[in-house]
Amino acid sequence: MSGPQRVVIAPDSFKGSLAAPEVAGAIARGWQREAPDDEIVQRPLADGGEGTLDAFLAAIPGAQRRRIRVTGADGQPSDGSWVWLPPGAETPGGTGVVELASACGIETLGGRLRPWDAGTEGLGEAICAALDSGVTRLIVGLGSSASSDGGAGMLRALGAGTRDARGLPVAPGLRGLREVAEVDLSGLRSAPSGGVIVLADVDNPLCGPRGAAAVFGPQKGLLQAEIADADASLAAWARHIPAPADAPGAGAAGGTGFALRAWGGEIESGAAYVAEVVGLSALLTADTIVVTGEGAYDAGTASGKAPQVVIQLARSAGARAALVAGRIDPGAELSDLAAAVSLTELARGAASALAAPRHYLELAGQALARQLSASR
CATH class of the missing domain: 3.90.1510.10 (Glycerate kinase, domain 2)
Known part of the structure; x- marks a missing residue:
């Protein structure tokens, strides 16, 4: 396993649950528990809606x-x-x-x-x-x-x-x-x-x-x-x-x-506009991991939602992209992702995930750090 790496955390809000800065902060805390030496950069995103x-x-x-x-x-x-x-x-x-x-x-x-x-x-x-x-x-x-x-x-x-x-x-x-x-x-x-x-x-x-x-x-x-x-x-x-x-x-x-x-x-x-304003592309290099997310990752994500924009930027930079979502639709495209975590699966049910979203986001961040550090 190589040394510390840069991890950019750039999720959208989890609609009806947590704002994007709260989502990013929870994932960052979990990641840092597993990989305390990694450089964490938080860039919460939005697509024009809440956040x-x-x-x-x-x-x-x-x-x-x-x-x-x-x-x-x-x-x-x-x-x-x-x-x-x-x-x-x-x-x-x-x-x-x-x-x-x-x-x-x-x-x-x-x-x-x-x-x-x-x-x-x-x-x-x-x-x-x-x-x-x-x-x-x-x-x-x-x-x-x-x-x-x-x-x-x-x-x-x-x-x-x-x-x-x-x-x-x-x-x-x-x-x-x-x-x-x-x-x-x-x-x-x-x-x-x-x-x-x-x-x-x-x-x-x-x-x-x-x-x-x-x-x-x-x-x-x-x-x-x-x-x-x-x-x-x-x-x-x-x-x-x-x-x-x-x-x-x-x-x-x-x-x-x-x-x-x-x-x-x-x-x-x-x-795409918000990602440009927050300077996301400048943070992504071939040795960077970027974690994105939203409440429901499904076919609609591909129409220009924040996670899709992040995944495209990661592909262009040669960076690895990972996803945390409240729910991942069985038919959603995951081929461009190095890893993906569903809070619903992690919590063994949507009700449990919604009752304690910060807790499960932290667990998701920890799980991603463990998985992606092991694959370096």
Whole structure:
């Protein structure tokens, strides 16, 4: 066995359980117990959903969390935040990082799904708070959305007007889209001079069989019998907005990607962008091990989720990649991995793994260190 090695721990969050920094910390503790001389570097990741703010805070010196009060997905006041990044050559006012998940995400509803009424006003209010501070660039993370309102609530918070045939304001959420007869964008706040980067983990269009309602609506509480109506409502909304409804990522976060494109946003792969910002590729060499992970590793991971991005970067660098996941689907592709650990198998059941995730993540880190050190 050779001497100490560099181990980079770069997981996504385990949705509904632990944030990415907590996951990385637990794996690191377990690894260090088994191989105390190894150099451990933690780079928690995100794909635009929950944990995006934490990833920037952990990776960017001088980053600051700014607390705000916003309208939650259920229309009630909610605590939120955004992250300020220090100025650069192209961003003299700094960069604001805003995350839909923390402003009006599905987790904020506490299990009380409201598929027709949940809105995105909170995201627009968080964007306004960042603009009011003087930032000259915005990064908007999409993911974990509770709403399928096509971004209408966000646009209203930014100054747009949406009215029905009688000239009255429409109801919030997907329900209101059915009544929209007029959209006035003349009062919309200007995007910052440095641009708007939109981080998404899906490339779905707004409407159709791969659209926001058909693919993601059931996760937010839409019944199968309601999907056609919801899709038609989004299509009607699209006719009022100057953006391509069939563009990749337009269907992200219930159609918020579509609205952000109309505001001038450029949609990018969230996981790949965050990995670049945190400098992950620069840490990977042929003698490096990188450990990634997420709550459920399945066929959907290959569509650009954080673990897949890490595995691709490891392959390019000749580094060995390992995986820790809450659950590994039997049909998931594991050929590019040097090792993989399922917490469900380690704990002999999903309930036990969910009851003590830190404990089993530490055990997983220890098991990976033992296995990969022995194979050197």
